[in-house]
Structure formats: structure tokens, C-alpha cells
Amino acid sequence: MKKYFVFIAMATLLTACGKPALTIGVMRDNLDTTANPTENFYQYACGGWMKNNPLKPEYSRFGSFDELGQRNLEQVNGLIQDLAAQNYAHGSVEQKIGDLYNLVMDTTRRDSLSVMPAYKSIEPLQEITSKEDLLRYLGTSLECGLWAMYVDADAMNSSMNILNECQAGFGLGEKEYYFDQDEHTTMIRQEYKKHIAKMFELFGYLDGDLASEVVMRLETRLAGAALNNVELRDPVANYNKMSIDELQAMVPELDWRTYFDLGGMHTDSINVGQIAHLKEAGRMWQEESLEDLKTLFIWQIIDGSAAYLSQDVFMENFHFYGQILSGTPEPKPLWKRATSMVNGTLGEAVGQMYVQKYFPEENKQRMLALVKNLQASLGERIQALDWMSDTTKAKALEKLNAITIKIGYPDTWRDYTKLDIDPTLSLYENVLRASKFEQEYSLSYLDKPVDKTKWYMTPQTVNAYYNPSSNEICFPAGILQYPFFDMSADDAFNYGAIGVVIGHEMTHGFDDQGCQFDKDGNLNNWWTAEDKAAFDARTKVMENYFNGIEVAPGVHANGAFTLGENIADHGGLQISFQAFHTLMQSGKAQLAKDENFTPEQRFFLSYANVWAGNIRDEEVLRRTKSDPHSLGKWRVNGALPHIAAWYEAWGVDETSPMFVPEEQRVHIW
Secondary structure (H helix, E strand, O other): OOOEOOOOOOOOOEOOOOOEOOEOOOEHHHOOOOOOOOOOHHHHHHHHHHHHOOOOOOOOEEEHHHHHHHHHHHHHHHHHHHHHOOOOOOOOHHHHHHHHHHHHHOHHHHHHHOOHHHHHHHHHHHOOOOHHHHHHHHHHOOOOOOEEEEEEEEOOEEEEEEEEEEEOOOOOOOOHHHHOOOHHHHHHHHHHHHHHHHHHHHOOOOOHHHHHHHHHHHHHHHHHHOOOOOHHHOOOOOOOEEEHHHHHHHOOOOOHHHHHHHOOOOOOEEEEOOHHHHHHHHHHHHHOOHHHHHHHHHHHHHHHHHHHOOHHHHHHHHHHHHHHHHOOOOOOOHHHHHHHHHHHHOHHHHHHHHHHHHOOHHHHHHHHHHHHHHHHHHHHHHHHOOOOOHHHHHHHHHHHHOOEEEEEOOOOOOOOOOOOOOOOOOHHHHHHHHHHHHHHHHHOOOOOEOOOOOOOOOOOOOOOEEEOOOOEEEEEHHHOOOOOOOOOEOHHHHHHHHHHHHHHHHHHOOOOOHHHEOOOOOEOOOOOHHHHHHHHHHHHHHHHHHHOOEEEOOEEOOOOOOHHHHHHHHHHHHHHHHHHHHHHHHOOOOOOOOOOOOHHHHHHHHHHHHOOEEEOHHHHHHHHHHOOOOOHHHHHHOOHHHOHHHHHHHOOOOOOOOOOOHHHOOOOO
């Protein structure tokens, strides 16, 4: 059993004032004291945790972040199981939660139904004899397509929602998987083709190899016209608002009015995210045969339904996406998959129960105080910048002061009345009902004012976010627990952990993407040309630094792709440490007594412990292509060498392999 790294008092002892004694928060077991913190700080701070938490077969990566997620999942599962064991009136939220959970848990029924639930969608597709009818099918289908549509705030008019289009249609997600020629990526392509063929055969098709060739050719064509993950980060390049008539003229191969009307997308304008991809989709529609297009769409239905069908289909799906792509030996236990599905479908209904039981009001109040201090710290840092003019500083401070703060849970809970979970239907049919419910919910906002009270994460989520279009930061109740937040721990711990997370999200408003949005969330330049050039030069230092990090033999981090998250980590560390240092100077800091580490050292230990984790080699390669965050190790060993306070706290000098000369360090916020 782990215990707090405390030497003079246990958390249960009382101080003279009658309150529990503060702990230092940092756990002794997390450390590897055989390592030198000035040579490999990540190993020193997290090596004990990594040794004590070897990867279980169900995980491709498991860190302290995931450990908290698992605890939350166990708590949520307890709430759900209580409902699943009882009978409730049909239509009640309790019935929906319980029946959906039981549908996932009933593998015997799914095995007896085999692939038939998905075949109900495939059969009418197979019977189509014209591209006109195929377009009508796409207009009403939630399961296939060459692009994706969604409703979100208009980037140039953030108070109103607009229909957005984005690239889709290629199953491997990142275009690099279709074109990179290194040995690992080539192997992924070969295994993907085998997987497609096998899945077609499991669905009763006689020539899976032929279908696989067609799918791979069409997906590669779509991927070839798609933007890569770095290009997708440019909000200006991905904003192309136009009328439906202009869309029709740009991509004349499809009847867009018919498509939109069938899908309930009644609007006169749209933002086309990636024009080249959509134009290629139009050319494909005209040039490719009806049968080949149908084969691609059948594959998309097969691929999308696999997780909800019989065990043989599920396991083949897991074999590729879990074992081959991520190196995960075994799927997660069924109860975890069932709980996650209920979370994903009825998230706020579950969240309402979760916060009632697990989120005390005092946690919210302490978080509000932390956020206020972090805002003040960022404001001070902006005012002190020597590379930014007063004109731009004034705009930056306006944006900072306009940030909306959401903590714990929404004030108004979502209504799930129109979602009908029917236990007499198959799991997959209920999944389609849930998808339709989500689509109608999203479309209900089309061309209407943005709901500023809406949350984009459920309260039980272990994460946080910054939304540039609403200029808001959100910290769900799920993340406000150890190792991020601990009511019994001192300020050194909480500023190093959740404090940096708060600063991280605030900094997203001022990273290379967020800085292009103004205080109202509009894509609108508020910089002078000279200041923006200075900012870009400073972010280039960070991009180049991370490009030089070798994450696997011969494989380097993508500094351009991870730039926004790296800027946010850097800003979060700077902002939170300054807020903590100011609090200590004022004499108001709540600090535990510790004979081993200074408060400054504990700040950096608690930060590092947030990113403690183990990861499989395959997952390192996958995330390097697909994840805008740096790997956990490099969120520590890559970020800290640019923080002057870390050098001072740990006595790091030029003899350290982690040392970066002052003139080569990142200096932004």
C-alpha cells in the first residue's frame, strides 16, 4: 500500500488549530532515488511509480493520469451497477443507463446475433443501383461517408453556430500511414489490408482480398488530398465559409441541396474545412464506379460496428487496432468497456450522480482561488514581457480577463428524454439510436446562438480543456483528485500539479493557435506585425528543440505538431511557479514541513508525477503520428530544461546532460 512521503506527521494528526496537518503530497514510492535528478529528472521523480505499475495486458500506455481514470471508472461503475441490477420505468434515465450497460455486458446475446444488426444497414446499401440513390443513402446514414459534418461556433462570428465540414473517409486516420515508407508504417499498411479482408470474410463476403484492395485504393486517394496534422492546426487555412450555392459550384459532382435536406442540415452557409480533400471526394464520386464506392461504405459500416457485435468480430477488430497498431496484448475487461460506453452515451446523467457523491463543494472553492491566483500571475508575466509592445499587451490582458472559468460540473444538466434505449433491440441498434440522438442534438444548434453554458466534457472526465471560440477554461470534477489535486496536501504540491494544469489551459489561449482568437473567441488578429513576428521566432525555438528529441531509434518528435501543447506546458510551469513563489513571499502559502525537499523542489516533483507512466514501443510510434501532446517523459525532461526556477531548485548546472544554455531556451509567456 502506498503512503504519503511524510516524516514528521501523518495526515490524520491534528495541528494546534484543530485542522488536519498538511501533507507534502509527493509519495516516496513514486521516486527512484538511485537516479540523479540533474541527469534524468523524469526517472528520479517517476521511476518508482513506473517500477510499481508495470503495464497490464489491457493497456498500451498507463500513467498516473490513467490510474486516476481507472479509479473514476470504478466509482462510476458502482453507480451504474446499482441501476443495472434493478427495474425502472421505460424512459427514465435510470432505465436508459441500466439497460445500456446490460446490453454491453450480454456477450451471449451478441454472439447469437453475430453480424446481423449491422447487416440491416448494409443490405439496403447493397441494393442501390445508382449514384443518385447512393447520395440519398449517405444523406440519411450516420455510418459512412467521404467527409464529416458537425455544428460548432463560427470562427469569425463566435456567438453563432455554423455547419462545418471536415476531411474523413480514411480509416487509419493520419495520412502518413498511407504514404510513409519506413518499415513500421509499411507493416501497418500490410496488416490493415489483411484486417479489412478478414473482416469482410467474417461478414460473409467471399472475396475479402478484392474488397481490401478497393478500400485501400480509395482510402489512399482520400488521404492523398487530406491535410496532415500540422496543416490542420492552422485555423485560418481551415476556415473557408461559403454559401451552399458556392459549395455546389466548387464541388459540382454531388447534389448538395438534396444531401443537406435529407440529413436535416437546413442552412444557407457552411465552413468547408479542407477544400482540396472535398474536391477530391467530388472527383471520386464522379470517377469511381458505383460498386467500388459501395464497397468503401460497406467497409465503413463494418469497421464502425465491430465493437458492438459478436466476439469473433470484436476480437479481429481489436487484433488490428489494439495489438498491431498500439501493441496492446488484451482488450479491456468487459465491465470497463460497458461503463465507458454508458459514460459516452449518457455522460451528463451519470455525471450528475457522480458529483453528488464524489465532489465536495470545498474542492470547487479552493480551485476558484487557485485559478484567480494563476490569472493574476499570467497578467503580471504579460506586463513584464520585454518583447511585446504595450498595444498588444493591452489586448492580451483584455483576453486574459475575459476568460470564462468552469469548474466541477455544469449549472444546467442535459436532457436525455428523447434518447430511447430499447433493451429488446440489439446493442448496435441502440448505438445507432444514440448516434441519431447526438446528431439531432447538434443540429438543434445550427444557425442559432452559441450556448455559452454548454460543457464539452462530462464532470467525471479526467481531463481539462480550453475552448478558443468561447475563450473558456474547464476543469471537470474528475480531474480534481490526486495526483492533480489534493485537499490535504500543501500549496507546493497543488501548484505543481493542478496549478500547472490551470496555467496550461490558460496558455492555450496564447499558444500558436489560440493567439489567433480574440477575447470574444473570434478568429481575429489582435497583434501588431512586429509582436507577432517576435512571438513566432520564440515558438520556433521550441519547435526546433522538440524536433531534436529522439522518441524511438531513428524516430524524432514532431515539434510542429506538438507545438501548441508544448507552449501550454511551458506557460503552465512558468505561470504556476510564479504564482506559488508570490504566495510564499506573501507569507500566506500553506506549506507542510519537510526535511528532505524544499517547497520549490516539491513543486517540480508533483508536476513530474502527473506524467509518470509506462508505454509500449508500438504506442510510442502511434502517438508520435497522432497525438498533439508530447510523450509523458518529454513533458518533463523536454519542458523543465527551459524553466529557470527548475535549475535553481535542483542545482542543475552546465555539467548536466539536461542543461540548455540560457540563450537557447524558450522564452515566451
